[in-house]
Amino acid sequence: MDSIWSTIVIQMLHGLAYGMLLFLVASGLTLVFGMMNVLNIAHASFYMLGAYFSYQMLKMVGNFWVGLVVCPLLVGLLGVFMERFLLRRVHAGGHVQEFVITFGILFVINELVKWIWGTAPLPVPIPPALSGSVMIMGNVYPAYRLFILFFSLGILIFLAFILMKTRLGITVRAAVSDRDMVSALGTNTPRVFMLVMGIGTWLAGLAGVIAGPFISTYPGMALEILVDCFIVTVTGGLGSLLGAVVASFLIGQLSSFGILFIPRFAIVFAFLLMAVVLIIKPSGLFGEKA
Amino acid sequence: MKNRNLYFLVGIASAVLAILFPYILPKFQLRMITEIVILALFAMTWKMLLNEGGMFSFGHSLYFGLGAYASVLGWLHIKGLSFMSGILLGGLVAGLMAFILGAFLVRMSGTYFALLTLAFNQLIWAVVWKWRDVTGGDDGLGKFPKPDLLGISMKDPANFYYLSLIMVGVCLFICWYYTKTPLGNVVMSIKSNEERAKFIGFNVNASKLVLLTMLGFFAGISGGLYAQFQEFIATSTIDMGMSTNVLFMAFIGGTGYFWGPLIGSGIFVYLSEYLSSFTDRWELIFGLIFIIIVSFAPQGILGIVEKKK
Numbered sequence: 101m102d103s104i105w106s107t108i109v110i111q112m113l114h115g116l117a118y119g120m121l122l123f124l125v126a127s128g129l130t131l132v133f134g135m136m137n138v139l140n141i142a143h144a145s146f147y148m149l150g151a152y153f154s155y156q157m158l159k160m161v162g163n164f165w166v167g168l169v170v171c172p173l174l175v176g177l178l179g180v181f182m183e184r185f186l187l188r189r190v191h192a193g194g195h196v197q198e199f200v201i202t203f204g205i206l207f208v209i210n211e212l213v214k215w216i217w218g219t220a221p222l223p224v225p226i227p228p229a230l231s232g233s234v235m236i237m238g239n240v241y242p243a244y245r246l247f248i249l250f251f252s253l254g255i256l257i258f259l260a261f262i263l264m265k266t267r268l269g270i271t272v273r274a275a276v277s278d279r280d281m282v283s284a285l286g287t288n289t290p291r292v293f294m295l296v297m298g299i300g301t302w303l304a305g306l307a308g309v310i311a312g313p314f315i316s317t318y319p320g321m322a323l324e325i326l327v328d329c330f331i332v333t334v335t336g337g338l339g340s341l342l343g344a345v346v347a348s349f350l351i352g353q354l355s356s357f358g359i360l361f362i363p364r365f366a367i368v369f370a371f372l373l374m375a376v377v378l379i380i381k382p383s384g385l386f387g388e389k390a
Numbered sequence: 391m392k393n394r395n396l397y398f399l400v401g402i403a404s405a406v407l408a409i410l411f412p413y414i415l416p417k418f419q420l421r422m423i424t425e426i427v428i429l430a431l432f433a434m435t436w437k438m439l440l441n442e443g444g445m446f447s448f449g450h451s452l453y454f455g456l457g458a459y460a461s462v463l464g465w466l467h468i469k470g471l472s473f474m475s476g477i478l479l480g481g482l483v484a485g486l487m488a489f490i491l492g493a494f495l496v497r498m499s500g501t502y503f504a505l506l507t508l509a510f511n512q513l514i515w516a517v518v519w520k521w522r523d524v525t526g527g528d529d530g531l532g533k534f535p536k537p538d539l540l541g542i543s544m545k546d547p548a549n550f551y552y553l554s555l556i557m558v559g560v561c562l563f564i565c566w567y568y569t570k571t572p573l574g575n576v577v578m579s580i581k582s583n584e585e586r587a588k589f590i591g592f593n594v595n596a597s598k599l600v601l602l603t604m605l606g607f608f609a610g611i612s613g614g615l616y617a618q619f620q621e622f623i624a625t626s627t628i629d630m631g632m633s634t635n636v637l638f639m640a641f642i643g644g645t646g647y648f649w650g651p652l653i654g655s656g657i658f659v660y661l662s663e664y665l666s667s668f669t670d671r672w673e674l675i676f677g678l679i680f681i682i683i684v685s686f687a688p689q690g691i692l693g694i695v696e697k698k699k
Contacts, residue, residue, distance in 0.1 A: 139501050141448075190685055195500060196446060197688050200641060203448075204681040207634060211674035323630060327512045330505045338501060371513050375494070378506075382497055 106239050111356050113236070117245040119352020120252035121314070124307035125325055126332040126344045127259065128300030134276040134339025135296050137195065138187065142202040144326035145209035146301040150175050150308020151317045152213055155222050164227035164313075172305035179301025183294050206322070214319050224312035248310055255306065256345065263341065272296060276339060328355070328370065335374045337387020346385060408555060412548035422663060424551045426656045428619055431558045431612040433639040433651035434565055435605040441645050442569060443601045444581035445495075446504045449511025450609065450636050452491075455628020457484040457610025458617040459518065459525060465534045473539040473618075477557070480614030481607045487514075488606020489599065496598040511633055519625050530624030534617075554615055561608050566648065568604065577601050638680055644690025653691055 129143045150171055157167035182205060190197045225231075230244045263269035271292055275282045283289040315321065332351050336343025351370050358369040377385060411423055436450045461480030464471050471479070491510055495503055518525045525531065542549050568574045576597045580587045588594050617623045626632065635658065643654025661679075665672035687694050 133501070139505065186681070186685065190688070193688050196440070197684060199446065199501075199504065200637065201681060201684050203634070203637065204677055204684060208674060208677035208681065211671065211677055215671055215674060323512075327509055330509050334502060334505050334509070367513065367516050371509065374509070378494070378498075382502070 106236075109236065110239050110241065111360060112353065113241065113245065113249070115353040115356030116349070117248045117314070117352075118356060119348045119350075120249055120256075121307055121311055122325070122328055122332055122352060123345055123348035124252055124255060124310075125304050126329045126336070126348055127256075127341060128303035129329060130333045130336070130339055130341060130344045131272075132297055132300040133333070134341075135272060135279070136187075136293050138198045138202070139338075140202045140297075140300070141199070141326070142182070142205040142209065143300070143304055144322040144329060145206045145213075146175050146179055146304040147308040147311070147325055148213060148319070148322040149178065149209065150305030151224070151312040151321065152217055152222075152308075153305070154309040154312050155217070155224050155317055158224060168306075168309050171309050172302045175305025175308070176298045176302030179304075180294055180298040182301075183297040187297075188290065210319060210322060217319075219319055221316040221318040224317055226313040244313060248314060251310060255303070259303075259341070268292075268295070331370050331374050333384075335377045335384055337384030340384070340386040343384055343386030412551055417547060420547055420551055422659050424547070424554055424619060425616075426652070426659045427551070427554045427558050428612050428615045429636075429639060429655040429659065430652040431561050432609055432616075433636050433643070433655050434562060435609040435612070436636045437640040437643075437645050437651045438565055439602065439605050440640070442574065442581065443577050443598055443605075444500075444584075445598065445602070446500060446507075447633075448504045448508035448637075449630075449633050450507070451628050451630070451632030452507070452511040452514050453484040453488055453606040453609035454613040454616070454632060454636070455518070455623075455625075456487055456514065457481055457613030458623045458627045459531075459613075460484065460610070461614035462531050462534050462617050462623055463524070465537070466531065471537070473537045476537070477611055477614040477618075480617075481610040484610025484613065485603050485607030488609075489603040492599045492602040492606070496595045496602065508630075508633075511628075511630065515625060515629050518628055526624075528625065530622055532622040534621075536618060536621065550619070554619070557611065557615065561611060565608070568601075573597060573600060638676070641680070642683055642690055644692035646689055647692040650690055650692050657691065 125144065125147050128146075129140060132138065132140050132143070153171035153174055154164070154167040157171055158164060161167070186201055186205065187198060190201050226242075226244045230247050232243045233240045234243050234246060235241070261269075263273060271282065271287055275287070275289060275292060279289055311321075311325075328351060332344060332347040335350070336345075336347030350373060354369040354373060355367070358367075362368075381387075412420055415423065432450075432454050435453070436447060439445045439447055439450075457480035459480075460483035461476045464476045464479040495506055495510075498506055519527055521527070522529075536545055539553065569578070576587065576592050577600075579590075579592070580594050580597060584594060613627065616627065639654035639658045640651055641654070642657050643650035643652065647653075662672060662676065665675055669675065683690065689696075
């Protein structure tokens with residue numbers, strides 16, 4: 101009996117760690133979507149860039165923590181550039197064009213990564229301070245996963261604070277519900293968009309950096325998280341941060357327990373959840389517009 | 391009037407050229423032309439879904455790959471399955487899948503639709519990839535029969551080219567004809583104003599579902615033809631890469647023009663062949679070209695041509 105419970109707890113923790121990682125990526129995606137109505141397909145490749153930058157930084161500086169600060173900022177900067185010089189150009193052309201251009205960017209970043217770093221998975225060691233393990237209910241549990249959990253939780257709280265308590269957050273929330281009105285009231289919406297894009301890609305980069313030692317760093321990682329991320333945003337409701345939190349938690353648990361039961365087709369569970377949610381509520385759990 | 395005559399002449403000239411290709415072109419060129427013809431049908435199904443139905447599919451290789459796998463599995467496991475039946479089997483399986491998924495998809499609006507198509511594509515891809523006993527997984531499936539058609543050997547590249555040309559021609563004609571039917575008009579009215587179409591009393595979702603099923607069927611047909619063209623299939627026919635390719639083709643040619651997909655697939659096949667002959671990083675160059683075309687010429691090559699006139 102005891103061992104069953106400890107297995108369940110361990111699996112739950114695994115699921116939580118992955119779920120939090122998913123949340124970091126999905127929150128950026130859903131924030132940008134809620135605000136600009138653009139589904140940034142390239143979002144996942146910014147996550148991948150975070151992981152590769154961190155690998156490079158580790159090789160050059162030799163310190164994981166420097167990378168944790170610097171790499172997401174670089175990724176966020178790239179995101180700002182993308183918004184300023186590509187998305188804004190095609191904004192007048194409508195959704196399809198914006199959509200397609202982010203798709204092209206995903207493709208190009210993928211190819212660039214393959215060119216620069218090759219296609220083989222790259223090893224990113226766990227930082228020495230976190231390489232140990234913790235005893236949980238008689239099981240050895242890697243400390244790094246707990247770090248992912250708490251770090252992401254910290255980011256979640258930070259994000260919620262910004263959105264709920266600061267002036268920027270109020271502007272963003274207002275723009276999500278009616279951006280034309282916000283623009284008419286005198287807010288420089290293009291600048292806010294650029295900033296939100298920067299924050300969104302910064303979050304993706306952050307997730308990439310901490311994912312490096314957890315999931316291996318290879319060119320397929322973008323597509324892998326992209327699908328899970330889409331499931332999260334669709335299930336939770338596009339544009340809803342709360343939806344992203346709940347759905348990432350659910351998907352994390354599902355994929356962690358799914359592997360226990362049918363390892364080969366574990367991915368099916370997440371799809372089933374999504375299908376069920378969408379049949380009942382096509383706009384997702386917390387989404388307003390379908 | 392003058393313009394009309396010109397179009398007529400160009401049409402006749404291309405038709406004659408298309409018939410003469412096997413006699414005037416070297417073998418590898420004929421192979422490329424065959425590929426272009428087959429992929430043009432695939433690109434047409436994607437383009438029609440967007441342009442006629444207003445639905446943006448990110449996972450279109452699902453139907454293409456499913457058609458390819460269904461055809462090949464048919465030829466492998468059903469004794470004496472003829473060439474045509476195999477192709478049709480692929481089309482039917484893909485169409486059925488489009489119908490089942492479509493029942494679910496047509497209720498979704500733009501972005502959700504696109505996301506879900508991608509997600510379903512990845513799901514089916516994962517199943518094909520992991521289900522090694524049936525699909526061969528990464529190793530793919532080869533050495534399947536290539537039955538004769540009415541006593542004509544399909545192993546001869548020229549014959550296979552003619553067959554592809556005729557089949558794709560018929561499918562394209564049906565696509566064109568569809569846009570002239572009342573049903574096709576309903577779908578187009580939905581695209582321009584869904585609310586209004588609903589209000590007039592059209593069953594919006596059913597019309598979209600018919601379009602999706604039909605295009606899924608045609609995509610499956612092109613998948614089956616492609617399998618016979620390659621004489622080998624692997625997960626690359628059903629993965630994201632193929633969905634990307636079809637998007638490239640449709641956009642390069644121009645999504646607003648009937649012949650856009652054909653032009654697009656032609657440019658795609660020749661450009662990828664040409665670029666890959668002198669650099670390994672051709673996909674990167676391709677992606678950059680694509681971004682440039684989408685940002686500066688959203689109506690593709692045909693859009694540029696029309697503007698020049």
